[in-house]
Amino acid sequence: MHSPELLKGTLQTIILKLLADNGKMYGYEITQKVKSLSDGKLVLTEGSLYPTLHKLEAEGLLSTEKVSMGKRIRKYYLLTPVGNSTVSQKIEDFEAFISTMFNVLQIKPAY
Amino acid sequence: MHSPELLKGTLQTIILKLLADNGKMYGYEITQKVKSLSDGKLVLTEGSLYPTLHKLEAEGLLSTEKVSMGKRIRKYYLLTPVGNSTVSQKIEDFEAFISTMFNVLQIKPAY
DNA sequence: CGTTTTACCTAAGACTCCAATGTATTGAAC
């Protein structure tokens, strides 16, 4: 489990990248995917996930598709064209930030 | 210049590491050091720096030394023993977070 | 002598995320 502070600013990037890779996903699916990809180290709470999804939708980066699964309605999120063109930018921003951080901290990445 | 959101949670780590490397520094010196190490990409504002320094001091990670430079008082910050033992932990937390992020984003570090 | 740089600081607000809570369906265990 990570210091929650570090997550700030990365949640949108995570969501957008997952949707770019997987086409469309619903909220709960995103939480499970993040959990498995991170080996349980990163757990998205609903209190952060849903407001972020709604915000990205309001900004026009995501659109939604409601699908009835029996009596339950599942809400899929998918990238809009705008959202799609934003993903790589977000990834680049993240990588550039990491690079800068390594410079400032004067450490070398252990890869 | 980076998306300011990404910086969140990293400011303490930056300050502690700089002090670990440089012994003691004063506020303004820290802003200049960060600016030069990051090639101007990371600029600490005073509104975030000073409250963070004061908080770290209140938590017992930093202590201060006031030095008169003529009529001006310069306030040096240095690591306490507790602060010193915290630095490597913060760095490790940061590195672990980056590693997790690369897994979740399913990208490889470009180093 | 005026402007830039140095040097400290605070306060109001925005923004992001978390914890807690609420609702309801589905599937597995017993």
Place this chain on the structure above:
DNA sequence: GTTCAATACATTGGAGTCTTAGGTAAAACG
């Protein structure tokens, strides 16, 4: 067949971090 865990959506209040904007003043530079 009922209870519990997992699935699935969501909101609200609050904590924490940073930014914007402001305030004060000395030293250096032109």
